[in-house]
Amino acid sequence: MIALIDYGAGNLKSVANALDDLEVNYFVSNKADEINAAEKIIFPGVGEAASAMNKIKEKEIVDVIKNTNKPLLGICLGMQLLATFSEERNTKCLDIVKTVVKQFDSTKVKVPHMGWNKVEYKNANKLFSNVESGENFYFANSFYVPVNEYTIASTFYDTCFSASINKNNFYGVQFHPEKSGKAGLQILKNFIELC
Amino acid sequence: MLCKRIIPCLDVKDGIVVKGTNFVNLREAGSAVELAERYYEEGADELVFLDITATLERRKTLVELVEKVSKVIRIPFTVGGGISKVKDIEKLLNAGADKVSLNSSIVKNPNLISEASQAFGSQAIVAAIDSRTIGDIHKVYVKGGTEETELETIPWCRKVEELGAGEILLTSMNKDGTKSGYDIDLLKYLSEELAIPIIASGGAGNKEHFLEAFKEANVDACLAASLFHYKELEISELKNYLHQNNINVRL
Numbered sequence: 001m002i003a004l005i006d007y008g009a010g011n012l013k014s015v016a017n018a019l020d021d022l023e024v025n026y027f028v029s030n031k032a033d034e035i036n037a038a039e040k041i042i043f044p045g046v047g048e049a050a051s052a053m054n055k056i057k058e059k060e061i062v063d064v065i066k067n068t069n070k071p072l073l074g075i076c077l078g079m080q081l082l083a084t085f086s087e088e089r090n091t092k093c094l095d096i097v098k099t100v101v102k103q104f105d106s107t108k109v110k111v112p113h114m115g116w117n118k119v120e121y122k123n124a125n126k127l128f129s130n131v132e133s134g135e136n137f138y139f140a141n142s143f144y145v146p147v148n149e150y151t152i153a154s155t156f157y158d159t160c161f162s163a164s165i166n167k168n169n170f171y172g173v174q175f176h177p178e179k180s181g182k183a184g185l186q187i188l189k190n191f192i193e194l195c
Numbered sequence: 196m197l198c199k200r201i202i203p204c205l206d207v208k209d210g211i212v213v214k215g216t217n218f219v220n221l222r223e224a225g226s227a228v229e230l231a232e233r234y235y236e237e238g239a240d241e242l243v244f245l246d247i248t249a250t251l252e253r254r255k256t257l258v259e260l261v262e263k264v265s266k267v268i269r270i271p272f273t274v275g276g277g278i279s280k281v282k283d284i285e286k287l288l289n290a291g292a293d294k295v296s297l298n299s300s301i302v303k304n305p306n307l308i309s310e311a312s313q314a315f316g317s318q319a320i321v322a323a324i325d326s327r328t329i330g331d332i333h334k335v336y337v338k339g340g341t342e343e344t345e346l347e348t349i350p351w352c353r354k355v356e357e358l359g360a361g362e363i364l365l366t367s368m369n370k371d372g373t374k375s376g377y378d379i380d381l382l383k384y385l386s387e388e389l390a391i392p393i394i395a396s397g398g399a400g401n402k403e404h405f406l407e408a409f410k411e412a413n414v415d416a417c418l419a420a421s422l423f424h425y426k427e428l429e430i431s432e433l434k435n436y437l438h439q440n441n442i443n444v445r446l
Contacts, residue, residue, distance in 0.1 A: 012289070047314070051314075110391060114318060114362060115392075116197070117196070
């Protein structure tokens with residue numbers, strides 16, 4: 001069973017709909033013991049980093065996310081929260097991936113980065129199995145995770161940033177697989193079947 | 196590079212898609228959910244639903260529409276029409292919408308933009324602006340284009356950006372329904388002036404009009420309704436044409 005974390009900051013319904021398409025068994029939860037008992041965890045998120053972190057703390061699920069050894073997929077803000085720190089309202093995040101989330105430069109490009117953009121990789125991670133490098137995915141973000149040693153796919157806007165990361169059992173996608181048509185569904189399928 | 200987006204717009208009344216010409220004379224174009232599915236399959240990048248049902252039941256029907264639509268499409272969509280409270284926005288986003296479009300309500304209460312963008316992120320908040328040009332002056336209209344306001348379009352666009360809107364959906368009322376092309380001058384000015392994405396609306400009549408809006412006005416997205424509803428132009432044909440003309444689109 002997949003646990004879909006509900007902390008009140010999410011594209012939860014859309015992710016749930018995509019999992020329905022894939023005929024996957026999942027449950028929605030914000031309770032640490034339930035999340036801990038799942039085989040895999042999806043950690044969605046839209047909105048703003050500081051209030052999302054506060055909600056995670058309120059629900060007392062910081063430790064279960066940080067300490068899990070189950071495969072976990074952070075989506076959009078859910079991926080950014082895996083970082084050490086976010087420049088979005090100077091927020092201390094979960095510190096799973098040692099990096100700092102930065103803001104796009106609005107003097108160079110339109111912010112938010114909104115729409116479909118190419119996701120490219122050199123070596124295909126399991127998460128990108130049957131997805132070609134250069135495929136377009138849907139993004140809606142003003143902040144980004146810089147390219148770092150855990151970057152498995154990248155996208156170019158005013159700078160090259162992490163479209164996807166993987167550190168041990170932790171995976172993250174900056175784009176919205178649940179809103180990225182068939183390629184997006186393939187990413188979710190890969191996470192569920194291969195990661 | 197970020198792709199330019201093609202966005203079919205569905206004006207919905209009681210679950211049925213209608214399209215007005217200069218905001219009146221509505222024609223029916225079929226079920227909103229069926230049409231949404233067709234556009235998803237044809238390669239639309241995003242959809243916009245504007246509920247023009249003028250009844251107290253609207254809020255409820257809008258949530259039901261969002262739930263139905265989000266079950267069948269896997270691309271982002273925006274929903275608008277009479278939304279005036281943060282609580283209503285929350286319900287629509289929780290039902291599966293990605294963004295809400297706010298129009299009359301933000302003219303009445305501009306703080307709704309900042310409240311909503313703080314609560315849900317600016318990427319979820321689209322400021323829809325209906326603009327009519329009279330002489331050299333661009334004025335903002337509300338209530339489906341029936342009521343003139345004191346506001347001028349360009350300063351109002353700056354204001355909504357400042358308050359935290361994530362995008363502007365600019366409809367030229369002079370152009371809407373005329374099929375004579377988008378309002379290039381105004382869109383170009385706004386696109387250069389503002390730091391948030393601009394969606395062009397009103398006036399699309401053929402493929403060249405889209406190319407012009409992307410090339411000349413450098414807008415981020417183009418919206419159209421009747422052109423797609425009645426299959427006068429197929430989305431795939433449009434995107435191939437744009438691609439051949441060096442516009443970066445998702446094929």
